[in-house]
Amino acid sequence: MLLTITNFAFSNMVQNLMHQLDSEFESKRGRPAYPRTLLLIVVLYCFSIDIANYTKMEEECKKNKFLLIVTCGLKPSRNSFANFLNKSDAKVIKKVFIATLVLLNDLHFLNFVKLFVDGTDAIVRASRNNKITPKEVERLKLMNEWKLLHNNTPKSINRTIKGLEEKLEFYKNDEEMCKTINSILKRINLYNTNIFSKLDIYTKILNERKTGSVSISFPEACWMKTKKGIYDFAFNLQEIMTENHIILTGMLLTQSNDRKTLKFVLNDIFETIELFIEMQREFGERRNYSEIQKRIREHILIADSGYFSTENLYYLFKHKINALIMPKKLSEDHNNKLRRENGHEEKRKGSSKKDFKRVKNGYICPFGRFMRLTKVKNFKHRKPHKDDSLPDNCKKKRYFFETYSCKGCPNIENCKHKQLTLHITDLNYEMTEKFLNKRYKIHYKARFSRSEGINGFLKGDNGVLKLIGTTENAVDNEIQLRNTIYNLTRLINLKDTAY
Numbered sequence: 001m002l003l004t005i006t007n008f009a010f011s012n013m014v015q016n017l018m019h020q021l022d023s024e025f026e027s028k029r030g031r032p033a034y035p036r037t038l039l040l041i042v043v044l045y046c047f048s049i050d051i052a053n054y055t056k057m058e059e060e061c062k063k064n065k066f067l068l069i070v071t072c073g074l075k076p077s078r079n080s081f082a083n084f085l086n087k088s089d090a091k092v093i094k095k096v097f098i099a100t101l102v103l104l105n106d107l108h109f110l111n112f113v114k115l116f117v118d119g120t121d122a123i124v125r126a127s128r129n130n131k132i133t134p135k136e137v138e139r140l141k142l143m144n145e146w147k148l149l150h151n152n153t154p155k156s157i158n159r160t161i162k163g164l165e166e167k168l169e170f171y172k173n174d175e176e177m178c179k180t181i182n183s184i185l186k187r188i189n190l191y192n193t194n195i196f197s198k199l200d201i202y203t204k205i206l207n208e209r210k211t212g213s214v215s216i217s218f219p220e221a222c223w224m225k226t227k228k229g230i231y232d233f234a235f236n237l238q239e240i241m242t243e244n245h246i247i248l249t250g251m252l253l254t255q256s257n258d259r260k261t262l263k264f265v266l267n268d269i270f271e272t273i274e275l276f277i278e279m280q281r282e283f284g285e286r287r288n289y290s291e292i293q294k295r296i297r298e299h300i301l302i303a304d305s306g307y308f309s310t311e312n313l314y315y316l317f318k319h320k321i322n323a324l325i326m327p328k329k330l331s332e333d334h335n336n337k338l339r340r341e342n343g344h345e346e347k348r349k350g351s352s353k354k355d356f357k358r359v360k361n362g363y364i365c366p367f368g369r370f371m372r373l374t375k376v377k378n379f380k381h382r383k384p385h386k387d388d389s390l391p392d393n394c395k396k397k398r399y400f401f402e403t404y405s406c407k408g409c410p411n412i413e414n415c416k417h418k419q420l421t422l423h424i425t426d427l428n429y430e431m432t433e434k435f436l437n438k439r440y441k442i443h444y445k446a447r448f449s450r451s452e453g454i455n456g457f458l459k460g461d462n463g464v465l466k467l468i469g470t471t472e473n474a475v476d477n478e479i480q481l482r483n484t485i486y487n488l489t490r491l492i493n494l495k496d497t498a499y
Contacts, residue, residue: 017099038070042061043085044484096481118238137203217470218470228464236253240269249483259306261312302325327435402419
């Protein structure tokens with residue numbers, strides 16, 4: 001793997017990009033900066049052997065004989081790797097990843113007919129308990145007005161405590177102010193000059209997300225439920241894969257779920273394709289630009305039920321994107337079927353509609369009779385409603401399904417299932433009908449081995465992807481490099497099967 005990484009890093013395409021990064025470190029003051037190519041090789045190699053820690057990267061450079069040969073005996077420190085991720089231009093690092101697409105395209109391994117999208121949580125280096133609230137932001141401003149912010153030294157903290165005790169005495173008749181001062185004393189370490197310097201960032205994110213708190217050390221991360229079932233500060237990692245198990249692009253979002261992510265995903269796909277064609281023209285051997293553009297226009301986007309929302313469906317409809325998203329009802333039925341097969345208890349919602357099976361053009365009632373769609377009615381709201389401003393196909397309507405024939409049913413006299421009414425949108429109904437088409441079902445089945453497998457590759461042995469970057473730029477660069485090593489690994493596998 002190290003040989004593949006080294007050949008990749010020293011290719012004309014990547015060297016051109018590394019020269020752009022090296023030019024940022026041409027200062028004549030101090031020790032010369034390590035060549036970016038050297039750091040790129042080490043970081044990619046460490047990711048390939050599941051080393052995701054700056055200190056361990058430093059240790060690997062000292063003990064790995066092959067790395068010592070490649071790096072000519074140089075032993076970069078952990079700070080060098082941290083600076084490489086923190087300070088490297090994200091656009092250049094993105095192009096390093098796209099360089100793998102050029103290599104794969106030249107070998108005829110790239111195909112855009114089906115694109116599979118999947119999301120997972122990427123946990124950041126930030127404590128779950130180290131949060132700041134809007135009230136604490138206001139208290140920081142108050143502490144700055146009083147000139148009582150400390151600089152984290154024991155002497156400075158003692159001076160701050162003494163100053164607050166004097167304020168407590170001064171405001172002893174003001175119950176609200178005394179309560180505020182006592183709250184500050186409980187978290188005295190929070191009120192320092194370093195945290196105050198990030199006040200604008202905290203304020204901006206709290207206002208934008210309308211959330212109750214943000215991480216102190218990594219405010220850009222969002223508070224979300226992880227795959228392990230616990231809440232943590234993380235990013236929503238979206239990976240887009242092609243049929244050949246190749247990553248087309250990947251990105252980190254601050255949405256805590258996938259319900260409103262497709263507009264960002266599609267924008268990133270089109271931006272990646274533009275850069276890819278640009279680099280293919282300059283460095284690639286093939287001249288199949290028209291074919292690439294045609295394929296990306298005709299592609300079908302395939303996603304799981306987490307993306308089944310009115311927001312996502314409307315964006316796809318508006319931009320005429322061919323997509324296949326599993327409806328939540330069908331996902332629940334499928335998961336319950338798997339639970340039954342494995343001897344586990346089904347997860348069921350307390351609804352009388354749970355016993356109706358969704359099929360093409362209608363439902364099957366609990367007694368096995370087909371129910372067809374008979375009519376659709378709009379809601380008439382007496383007061384202003386949130387649906388009023390929405391496009392017609394995004395408004396919830398009443399869909400009525402009735403049994404086609406109850407002849408011969410033993411429960412015909414006492415049956416309560418002759419009619420089923422659902423409150424859904426036109427987009428919801430149309431996507432469900434599309435998904436129930438056998439031709440499309442075959443496409444969806446191919447998703448599991450691709451998207452789930454790629455996210456599994458990125459995660460550690462404990463099934464968790466924990467990012468090592470400590471800034472937004474660093475984690476963006478980290479994801480691009482992790483995706484780069486995945487595609488290089490895939491390139492080796494495809495070469496082995498091609499001959």
